[in-house]
Amino acid sequence: xxxxxxxVFAILxxxxxxxxxxAAPTVQAAPPPTPLKDWEFSSIKNSYLxxxxxxxxxxxxxxxxxEHLAAVGKVNVKDFVVGDVLSFVDSNGTSITLGKIEGIxxxxxxxxxxxxxxxxxxxxxxxxxxxxxQ
Numbered sequence: 651x652x653x654x655x656x657x658v659f660a661i662l663x664x665x666x667x668x669x670x671x672x673a674a675p676t677v678q679a680a681p682p683p684t685p686l687k688d689w690e691f692s693s694i695k696n697s698y699l700x701x702x703x704x705x706x707x708x709x710x711x712x713x714x715x716x717e718h719l720a721a722v723g724k725v726n727v728k729d730f731v732v733g734d735v736l737s738f739v740d741s742n743g744t745s746i747t748l749g750k751i752e753g754i755x756x757x758x759x760x761x762x763x764x765x766x767x768x769x770x771x772x773x774x775x776x777x778x779x780x781x782x783x784q
Contacts, residue, residue, distance in 0.1 A: 683740050683776045691724065694741055704783035706730065711758065715772045720749060722759040722779040730759055736781045738763060738773040746773055
């Protein structure tokens with residue numbers, strides 16, 4: 651009987667000493683941008699253009715996160731071609747992700763962007779889309 655008791659006791663001790671599974675830490679995505687007034691967009695755009703006049707800059711107007719698609723307006727669409735790569739940044743200049751133009755419709759660009767990584771968020775309306783010089 652004592653052997654049985656010792657065996658059960660040993661098993662219970664081993665089970666009690668095992669660490670319980672830990673949940674993976676969650677990383678919260680950055681909050682969406684606050685709406686920019688036209689003068690704020692113009693001011694930010696002019697700051698970028700002052701440093702690099704060859705940049706082409708637009709504003710995200712709509713997003714379909716499930717498809718990783720963003721519409722970008724406030725641009726001269728004639729300055730772009732399908733396949734151009736743009737960087738999405740917030741109004742503070744923080745990089746969000748990259749995307750490639752898949753279509754040009756009327757006065758907007760249709761861009762498929764790379765899915766967000768840990769802690770990043772999808773582009774959102776009022777973010778900027780910037781293409782470097784070609």
